[in-house]
Amino acid sequence: MVTAAAATNLLSVRGLSVRYGEHVALQGVDLDVREHEIFGIIGPANAGKTSFLRALNRMDEFVPGMHVDGTVTFAGRDLRTIRNLYALRRRIGVVFPLPVGLPLSIYDNVALSPRLAGVRGRAELDEIVERCLRRAALWDEVKDRLDGLGSLLSGGQQQRLTIARALSQQPLLLLLDEFSIAVDPVTTMRVEEVLKDLRRELTIVLVTNLVQQARRLADRTAFFLGGRCVEVAGTEALFSGGARDQRTTDYLEGRFG
Amino acid sequence: MSGPPSPFAATAVERRQLSVQQLVRLLLACVTTLLLVPVLGILAVLVVEGGPGLTWSFLTEKPQRLGAAGGIWPALVGTVWLTATALLVALPLGVAAAIYLSEYARDNRLTRAINLAIVNLAGVPSIVHALFGVGAFVHFLRFGESILAAGCTLAVMTMPVVIVATRESLQAVPKAFRDACWSLGATRWQTIRHIVLPNSISGILTGVILVVSRAVGETAPIMFTGAVFLRLVPPESVFDRTMALSFHLYTVSTQVTDVPRHVPFSVALTLILVVLTMNSLSIWFRMRLRARKKW
Numbered sequence: 432m433v434t435a436a437a438a439t440n441l442l443s444v445r446g447l448s449v450r451y452g453e454h455v456a457l458q459g460v461d462l463d464v465r466e467h468e469i470f471g472i473i474g475p476a477n478a479g480k481t482s483f484l485r486a487l488n489r490m491d492e493f494v495p496g497m498h499v500d501g502t503v504t505f506a507g508r509d510l511r512t513i514r515n516l517y518a519l520r521r522r523i524g525v526v527f528p529l530p531v532g533l534p535l536s537i538y539d540n541v542a543l544s545p546r547l548a549g550v551r552g553r554a555e556l557d558e559i560v561e562r563c564l565r566r567a568a569l570w571d572e573v574k575d576r577l578d579g580l581g582s583l584l585s586g587g588q589q590q591r592l593t594i595a596r597a598l599s600q601q602p603l604l605l606l607l608d609e610f611s612i613a614v615d616p617v618t619t620m621r622v623e624e625v626l627k628d629l630r631r632e633l634t635i636v637l638v639t640n641l642v643q644q645a646r647r648l649a650d651r652t653a654f655f656l657g658g659r660c661v662e663v664a665g666t667e668a669l670f671s672g673g674a675r676d677q678r679t680t681d682y683l684e685g686r687f688g
Numbered sequence: 689m690s691g692p693p694s695p696f697a698a699t700a701v702e703r704r705q706l707s708v709q710q711l712v713r714l715l716l717a718c719v720t721t722l723l724l725v726p727v728l729g730i731l732a733v734l735v736v737e738g739g740p741g742l743t744w745s746f747l748t749e750k751p752q753r754l755g756a757a758g759g760i761w762p763a764l765v766g767t768v769w770l771t772a773t774a775l776l777v778a779l780p781l782g783v784a785a786a787i788y789l790s791e792y793a794r795d796n797r798l799t800r801a802i803n804l805a806i807v808n809l810a811g812v813p814s815i816v817h818a819l820f821g822v823g824a825f826v827h828f829l830r831f832g833e834s835i836l837a838a839g840c841t842l843a844v845m846t847m848p849v850v851i852v853a854t855r856e857s858l859q860a861v862p863k864a865f866r867d868a869c870w871s872l873g874a875t876r877w878q879t880i881r882h883i884v885l886p887n888s889i890s891g892i893l894t895g896v897i898l899v900v901s902r903a904v905g906e907t908a909p910i911m912f913t914g915a916v917f918l919r920l921v922p923p924e925s926v927f928d929r930t931m932a933l934s935f936h937l938y939t940v941s942t943q944v945t946d947v948p949r950h951v952p953f954s955v956a957l958t959l960i961l962v963v964l965t966m967n968s969l970s971i972w973f974r975m976r977l978r979a980r981k982k983w
Contacts, residue, residue, distance in 0.1 A: 490871070493870055495794055520871055520872065520873040521873035523871075527864065527867065529864065531864045531865065533868060534886075534887055543874075547882075548873065600872060600873060
């Protein structure tokens with residue numbers, strides 16, 4: 432475990448607010464995500480968790496009416512100064528709540544992002560596809576049918592395919608948005624093992640509605656409520672009664688949400 | 689049998705609802721079947737009246753005595769030229785507009801105005817399109833009376849259906865695919881090119897079918913823009929004027945004297961067969977594409 436003082440921040444968020452038209456989804460969020468940690472975000476519905484993730488990879492460009500205020504510094508760069516948002520998004524992998532197997536072959540699903548970025552060599556693509564599928568714990572199940580449609584895999588397999596696809600762009604940061612709501616418990620456990628391994632290579636922000644999942648995986652956990660970040664603390668401290676805010680304690684103990 | 693009543697026995701209310709439900713179902717089935725009557729009726733009349741006259745020589749020979757005798761070869765070829773021109777103009781423009789409206793345009797006043805214009809364009813009578821074609825293509829763009837002018841007029845007329853059909857099918861591609869693709873660092877165009885368009889081909893083919901059916905059949909828009917009463921040789925370029933089946937049907941039905949009774953029916957049957965052939969081609973193509981379930 433890296434000590435807090437030595438760790439550098441991959442992500443610094445200051446005064447982050449997100450609104451959709453008039454509706455404010457998130458306001459005044461300040462937090463830091465350190466390199467090579469799993470940063471958990473928990474909170475009930477409408478807490479602003481998904482909006483937080485969207486702001487990180489600048490999806491406001493694609494969501495009509497979405498406005499982001501505040502500063503997000505990612506790998507030393509203020510996001511607002513980055514002109515090439517496509518390169519930014521390639522550095523950030525995203526896994527959505529519902530598995531999205533694109534209507535392409537399994538191989539093409541994983542090779543899509545490298546191809547879009549200009550990788551053409553078959554050998555190089557083969558290597559990327561195999562490496563990413565292995566790291567997402569899917570290779571053994573699909574290696575004999577890479578030509579099959581990714582969108583026809585089972586839900587759990589599609590979710591691992593989504594993770595493989597997110598890894599194919601060699602991201603610095605992996606965002607997972609309630610990845611387990613549509614997959615079976617066994618797949619969830621396998622993905623959790625994968626995430627623990629991935630921590631060595633990259634940084635993970637894990638939004639989850641399963642409090643115990645945050646406890647199992649996250650090094651530190653933030654509690655979001657009603658569009659605000661109530662508190663951020665080391666996961667162990669938080670779960671062993673160290674929460675400073677009464678609302679956090681109530682949520683962790685299942686008294687609401 | 690004795691014993692307690694079955695828990696599944698229908699109550700009086702349920703029995704009445706069941707008979708109502710069966711009545712409604714029967715009624716709806718009848719109405720739907722009735723729709724077949726005009727279709728089959730038209731086909732039957734055409735086949736019975738026009739079928740015997742529809743010979744190989746009728747299709748491949750020049751007309752004689754203003755169409756009262758001989759064949760329809762120049763008109764048949766002319767119709768294919770006109771339809772192909774209309775398709776070549778309407779399809780790329782219509783698909784491009786649909787992509788813009790579905791994938792790029794924000795919901796603002798301009799977009800709403802464009803959508804309104806498209807709906808209205810679809811409602812403009814074809815004779816008005818003809819007058820527009822004369823002004824815009826024949827005179828202003830100096831195409832003269834030609835296949836090009838007539839094809840462009842047909843294209844303007846059919847563009848709304850291409851746009852609407854394509855836009856519907858683009859919007860049927862799940863939003864989640866776009867989100868996933870964008871999050872991989874794809875641009876909007878890369879997303880459209882690799883994910884959205886390949887999955888909306890069937891809608892685009894629907895557009896093709898609609899263009900072909902209308903372009904083959906319309907008379908008014910081509911009457912002043914490029915179709916002629918009689919021209920014994922098939923066209924050789926888009927700057928030629930041409931005969932067309934629809935216009936020929938109009939003339940042999942109303943303008944020429946001493947036409948044998950079967951001739952208009954044979955022309956009409958040919959017209960229908962051209963539409964059906966072209967439509968079956970795209971339907972077959974569409975079914976082949978759909979055979980692979982994508983999601």
